[in-house]
Amino acid sequence: MLAALALVAGRATADDFPRLNGERFADIRVDVRPLIAQGNGPQAEALRADLTLALRRAFAGRLGGRGPILVVLVRGLSLPPYAGAQGGGRGGLGGGNQTDYLDGEALLVGRGGEVLGRHPQLTATPSSYGGAWYDPLSERRRVTAVANIYAEWLRRQLPAD
Numbered sequence: 001m002l003a004a005l006a007l008v009a010g011r012a013t014a015d016d017f018p019r020l021n022g023e024r025f026a027d028i029r030v031d032v033r034p035l036i037a038q039g040n041g042p043q044a045e046a047l048r049a050d051l052t053l054a055l056r057r058a059f060a061g062r063l064g065g066r067g068p069i070l071v072v073l074v075r076g077l078s079l080p081p082y083a084g085a086q087g088g089g090r091g092g093l094g095g096g097n098q099t100d101y102l103d104g105e106a107l108l109v110g111r112g113g114e115v116l117g118r119h120p121q122l123t124a125t126p127s128s129y130g131g132a133w134y135d136p137l138s139e140r141r142r143v144t145a146v147a148n149i150y151a152e153w154l155r156r157q158l159p160a161d
Contacts, residue, residue, distance in 0.1 A: 017117035024065025054151035076103035098127035
């Protein structure tokens with residue numbers, strides 16, 4: 001279905017994300033193929049896992065029905081090098097101006113593979129959300145943080161019914 005989605009998504013004309021009128025999403029999927037094509041395979045797979053989990057958590061009350069599928073097509077992930085404070089915080093502690101970005105588009109996909117609605121979204125998250133820059137797991141936590149924030153903002157932006 002996701003292979004057909006790429007073709008259908010290019011032809012979709014829906015500008016707004018429609019209301020579900022009480023229906024629940026049949027499923028939630030995350031497509032990171034654009035990131036993989038850019039050579040970000042392992043990081044893209046980590047993002048797919050984190051974003052899928054975050055979306056399922058954020059939309060738990062709207063999941064498990066026979067309605068359309070919510071697909072998030074991730075177009076870009078930017079995690080610039082981060083080495084702690086860069087002079088932007090008070091008293092030189094914390095802050096800085098590094099920002100992580102997640103660029104994607106939520107697609108509402110009907111049973112026949114048609115795109116019923118689209119909602120582009122760019123999320124910006126301080127790079128410091130990954131914790132101490134010198135911790136080897138910092139970059140992995142940054143992926144998780146940007147995925148969680150993306151999911152929460154998407155939940156707020158899409159119609160609630």
